[in-house]
Amino acid sequence: MQQSLINIWVLALSTMIEGMRHKALWAIVVFAIIISMTNIFVTNLFSYDLGKVSIEFGLSSVALTGLLLVFFLGMKILADDLEHNRIYMLISRPVSVGQYITGKFFGLGLILLIGTTIIGLGSTLSMKYVLFRYAPFVPPDFSWTTYVMALSCQWMSLLVVLAVSFLCFCFAKQPFVALLLAVSSYLVGQNLELLRRVINENPYTGALAGQEKLVFALSWIFPNLSYFDKKSVAAYGLLFSGQEFLFLCLYCISYCALMLYLATLLFNRKELA
Amino acid sequence: MPPAIQIDQINKSFLSGRTTNYALNNLSLIIQKGEVFGFLGPNGAGKSTTIKLLLHFLRPDSGTMQIMGNTIGRDEFRHQIGYLSEFPCFYDHLSATETLMLAGRLSGMSKNTLHIRIPELLARMGLSDAANRRVGGFSKGMKQRLGMANALIHNPQILIFDEPMSGLDPIGRHLIKDIILELKKLGKTIFFSSHILSDIQALCDRIGIIHKGKLLYDGKLADFIQNDHLEDRFVAMIEENDRAAISH
Numbered sequence A: 001m002q003q004s005l006i007n008i009w010v011l012a013l014s015t016m017i018e019g020m021r022h023k024a025l026w027a028i029v030v031f032a033i034i035i036s037m038t039n040i041f042v043t044n045l046f047s048y049d050l051g052k053v054s055i056e057f058g059l060s061s062v063a064l065t066g067l068l069l070v071f072f073l074g075m076k077i078l079a080d081d082l083e084h085n086r087i088y089m090l091i092s093r094p095v096s097v098g099q100y101i102t103g104k105f106f107g108l109g110l111i112l113l114i115g116t117t118i119i120g121l122g123s124t125l126s127m128k129y130v131l132f133r134y135a136p137f138v139p140p141d142f143s144w145t146t147y148v149m150a151l152s153c154q155w156m157s158l159l160v161v162l163a164v165s166f167l168c169f170c171f172a173k174q175p176f177v178a179l180l181l182a183v184s185s186y187l188v189g190q191n192l193e194l195l196r197r198v199i200n201e202n203p204y205t206g207a208l209a210g211q212e213k214l215v216f217a218l219s220w221i222f223p224n225l226s227y228f229d230k231k232s233v234a235a236y237g238l239l240f241s242g243q244e245f246l247f248l249c250l251y252c253i254s255y256c257a258l259m260l261y262l263a264t265l266l267f268n269r270k271e272l273a
Numbered sequence B: 001m002p003p004a005i006q007i008d009q010i011n012k013s014f015l016s017g018r019t020t021n022y023a024l025n026n027l028s029l030i031i032q033k034g035e036v037f038g039f040l041g042p043n044g045a046g047k048s049t050t051i052k053l054l055l056h057f058l059r060p061d062s063g064t065m066q067i068m069g070n071t072i073g074r075d076e077f078r079h080q081i082g083y084l085s086e087f088p089c090f091y092d093h094l095s096a097t098e099t100l101m102l103a104g105r106l107s108g109m110s111k112n113t114l115h116i117r118i119p120e121l122l123a124r125m126g127l128s129d130a131a132n133r134r135v136g137g138f139s140k141g142m143k144q145r146l147g148m149a150n151a152l153i154h155n156p157q158i159l160i161f162d163e164p165m166s167g168l169d170p171i172g173r174h175l176i177k178d179i180i181l182e183l184k185k186l187g188k189t190i191f192f193s194s195h196i197l198s199d200i201q202a203l204c205d206r207i208g209i210i211h212k213g214k215l216l217y218d219g220k221l222a223d224f225i226q227n228d229h230l231e232d233r234f235v236a237m238i239e240e241n242d243r244a245a246i247s248h
Ligand SMILES: Nc1ncnc2c1ncn2[C@@H]1O[C@H](COP(=O)(O)OP(=O)(O)O)[C@@H](O)[C@H]1O
Pocket: A273, B014, B015, B016, B021, B022, B023, B041, B042, B043, B044, B045, B046, B047, B048, B049, B050
């Protein structure tokens, strides 16, 4: 194997092991499992569409915990690397900044994958229970394939948020500022589609009237996370084509690659003192 | 043959708020292959800054640096360098063996070689018992010794140690001294900084004295001492320099 690939793999693996042994990870995961188990009780509060509520609830708990993992575990591991000069032990070896950043990204991405899988399994179990108990409420076109695809989309949107956090991290001098930047770009990304729809469909939008192009551009600069939000598709058993899924994968990969490339450029100019 | 380390008219300043702090002022040094060079200076003299420049963690304002003929920041030569930081820091949740495995793999060594090399090195550093313990629970001295193993894992030609003896108990210091002498016998080039004069005296062929970013002396240790105590000569030189600066 080529040395650069070995470097990325070794860095990813050690980041993953380090993260997996972190108490914060398991605190978040246990919290998530408890939340997804409350599914059973929460759905009882609704007298209609139990199945849909349950599915949406399960996917939402994956999204919420994933964000906690990105913002608290991921950003902490990155910040500690610089703060405690741990990066010296890596960068004093023949490792490029690009390899370092890519390795860290893959390591944290793997942690997110494991987290998504565990929490996904937890919500699946509670969903199964709800769907089994209230069989009449199972959405007619519900399919587990769509559910798993929606879950993968959830993971991909977390990867995009993670990549944006990397860029913020390399841009900001203080870890706290980086966290603020990352959270705000997440919020912008989350609500962009809504803004776009409001502007496109409503002629009375005040200052933003006629700015469709600007908003359209913004929706590509900021991560357009609503593309990845397949909760209602899964809940109502709507059609989710393989083609669209493939498109989302490509969007995720190219967006992450671009973010990591820019992060590397910024990081290269940083002094590690 | 090019010298092991060549530092040529390096200037380095830090911006702190609105004021500029000149950490290094026109520093030039040449260290030949196989030399043990002691870099001596009071706290804040610029020793760590020089070392961080050599490892390209920092970028100089002006000047060039070469290691074995390779220009720093342009050529890849880091597999030939072993670095021990002033405050060695590792991943808290990896074990000592895993830490060295990570380091060795990043330096291009194979897993099989490392499976033999790591236990040997840990034994040499007196860390065999702690091989599978998480580094987060290590004491300062143990971390320092693990840092030394980390610097030596890939058997580099040039060793750069930033205060390798600081924070160690007498046993630990003795161990590090022995290791430096061993490396010297093997013909390695060693560049280390310290403000502990007795260590310098026991180990070095040549010394450089730096104060407030300026090189005050560069030459044979024996020529510097001249039948006096190293400590007295050192203090005298620093004080003389401070007085000259005030009268200006
Ligand atoms: N990252 C930094 N930012 C600002 N000033 C720094 C930084 N690193 C070092 N300095 C300053 O540079 C000077 C030299 O520091 P250093 O090289 O660490 O000294 P030492 O000889 O004790 O290792 C000091 O005045 C220190 O305050």
